[in-house]
Amino acid sequence: MSDPGERDALAAEYALGALDHDEWQEAQRLIARDPAFARAVAVWEQHLAPMAALADPADPPADLWGRIDTATASANDNVVPLRRVRWWQAGTAGALAIAASLAAFIVLRQSEPTHVAVLAPIAGGTAVLLATEAPGGHLTVRPNGTIAVPPGKDLELWALxxxxxxxxxxxxxxxxxxxxxxxxxxDTQLLVSLEPRGGSSTGQPTGPVVYGGTLARLN
Amino acid sequence: MPDSTPFADDTATLLHRCAHGDRSAFRMLYDRCGAKLHGVALRITRQASLAADATQEAFVQVWQQAHRFDPERGSADAFLVTLVRYRALDIVRRTSREISGYEGEEQEDESPDALSRLVSSSEGVALKRCLERLETDRRKMVMMAFVDGLSHSDLAQKLSMPLGTVKSAIRRSLLSLRECLAA
Structure with missing residues (x-):
C-alpha cells in the first residue's frame, strides 16, 4: 500500500470496526507486514477508544473469573513441549553462527536491528524463520522460504x-x-508452536513446539 | 494528567503489575474493568455467551500481553477496550451473524446527549468535540460501527442505504475526525 492517505483511511476503518470480513482479514495481514500501517491502526485505536463509554457496563457471568483464572493460572500444567526445548537449547551455537553471518545483510535492509534470532526446526534442520528486534521493541519475524501450516492450525509465537x-x-x-x-x-528464546486456529486458549503452548531460536545481540 | 482520569492511572499500574506476573493485580483489574469490557463485548456480539467468550479471551490476552502496554503510546483503558473489541469483532465476523441478529433491542445512544459520557477522559473530550462536528447521520453511523460493531454492509442493510453510500460516508467522517483531532 503506497498511498499514505489510503493507508490511513483503511487503518481508521479497521480500528472503527467497519470492515467486512474480507477487508478485515486483508487489514490484519497488512498489520502483520507493514509497520507503518500497524502504527496508523494503533493511533486510530487510541483516538476512537473513548467511544466505548457509550456501551453500558454489563456484569459478566458469575463463573467468568473462574474460567479466566483457570485459563491463565493452570497453564503450567501444559509445559510438556518445553522439556523438548531444554535439550534443544544446547544446539543454538550453530544458529548463532548463521545469525552473525546474516547480520550485515539485515542491517542493510531493515531499521538497524539490535538483536537477531534464527529459528530452526526443533527436530533439527536449516533456519526457517529469522527474527530481528529493532529499538523500541519492534520485533520482525520473517520466514526463510515457505512455511506450510496444516489446515485448521495456526502457528503461535512465544517468548521464553x-x-x-x-x-x-x-x-x-x-x-x-x-x-x-x-x-x-x-538470550530470550523465541519459540513457535502449532496450535488450533486462533492460537492457544490456555495461555501456554498446547501443541508441539516446532521451531525455536535464541535472541542474540548484534555487535 | 488531568484529575478526571485517576482510574486510568490505576488501570495502567495494574497492567504493569500483571506484566510482572502479579495475580492479585490481575484479579483487581478484572474487578475494576470486567463489567465495562463485558458491556463493550455484549453490544458487539449481542449474545451473552459470545460476549462472555470475548471477555474471557480478552482477559487471557491481557495476562499474556500486559507487557506490550506502553503508557507512552496510549491509555490503559484504550489498550483494554481495543483487546476486547477485536475479540468480539473476530467472533462476530467469524460466525457471520444472521442478519436477524441485529434486530435486538435498539439502543438510542447515538444522540449528542449520549456523547457526554465521553468526557471522563481527556481523549474522550477531544473525540466528543470532533464527533459533534459531524452531520447527525454520519455521526450515528460512526457510533454504530464502533459501539455495535456494525460493518459497512451491516450498516447498509440496517439503514437501507447503498453500500457505496455508507462506505463513502464513513470514510469522509473519519477524514474529518482525523483533521479535527489533529487540530
Whole structure:
C-alpha cells in the first residue's frame, strides 16, 4: 500500500470496526507486514477508544473469573513441549553462527536491528524463520522460504525469557511473518508452536513446539 | 494528567503489575474493568455467551500481553477496550451473524446527549468535540460501527442505504475526525 492517505483511511476503518470480513482479514495481514500501517491502526485505536463509554457496563457471568483464572493460572500444567526445548537449547551455537553471518545483510535492509534470532526446526534442520528486534521493541519475524501450516492450525509465537519456565505468548504468527512490538531481553528464546486456529486458549503452548531460536545481540 | 482520569492511572499500574506476573493485580483489574469490557463485548456480539467468550479471551490476552502496554503510546483503558473489541469483532465476523441478529433491542445512544459520557477522559473530550462536528447521520453511523460493531454492509442493510453510500460516508467522517483531532 503506497498511498499514505489510503493507508490511513483503511487503518481508521479497521480500528472503527467497519470492515467486512474480507477487508478485515486483508487489514490484519497488512498489520502483520507493514509497520507503518500497524502504527496508523494503533493511533486510530487510541483516538476512537473513548467511544466505548457509550456501551453500558454489563456484569459478566458469575463463573467468568473462574474460567479466566483457570485459563491463565493452570497453564503450567501444559509445559510438556518445553522439556523438548531444554535439550534443544544446547544446539543454538550453530544458529548463532548463521545469525552473525546474516547480520550485515539485515542491517542493510531493515531499521538497524539490535538483536537477531534464527529459528530452526526443533527436530533439527536449516533456519526457517529469522527474527530481528529493532529499538523500541519492534520485533520482525520473517520466514526463510515457505512455511506450510496444516489446515485448521495456526502457528503461535512465544517468548521464553532466560531463567523462566513458562513462555509468554506473542500471538499468532502468520506463515508470511509478522511485525509486533515486544521488547525482549537478549538470550530470550523465541519459540513457535502449532496450535488450533486462533492460537492457544490456555495461555501456554498446547501443541508441539516446532521451531525455536535464541535472541542474540548484534555487535 | 488531568484529575478526571485517576482510574486510568490505576488501570495502567495494574497492567504493569500483571506484566510482572502479579495475580492479585490481575484479579483487581478484572474487578475494576470486567463489567465495562463485558458491556463493550455484549453490544458487539449481542449474545451473552459470545460476549462472555470475548471477555474471557480478552482477559487471557491481557495476562499474556500486559507487557506490550506502553503508557507512552496510549491509555490503559484504550489498550483494554481495543483487546476486547477485536475479540468480539473476530467472533462476530467469524460466525457471520444472521442478519436477524441485529434486530435486538435498539439502543438510542447515538444522540449528542449520549456523547457526554465521553468526557471522563481527556481523549474522550477531544473525540466528543470532533464527533459533534459531524452531520447527525454520519455521526450515528460512526457510533454504530464502533459501539455495535456494525460493518459497512451491516450498516447498509440496517439503514437501507447503498453500500457505496455508507462506505463513502464513513470514510469522509473519519477524514474529518482525523483533521479535527489533529487540530
Amino acid at each position: 525469557a532466560k531463567g523462566e519456565t513458562k513462555p509468554r505468548s506473542l500471538g499468532v504468527l502468520p506463515a508470511d511473518g509478522r511485525t509486533l512490538i515486544a521488547p525482549l531481553a537478549p
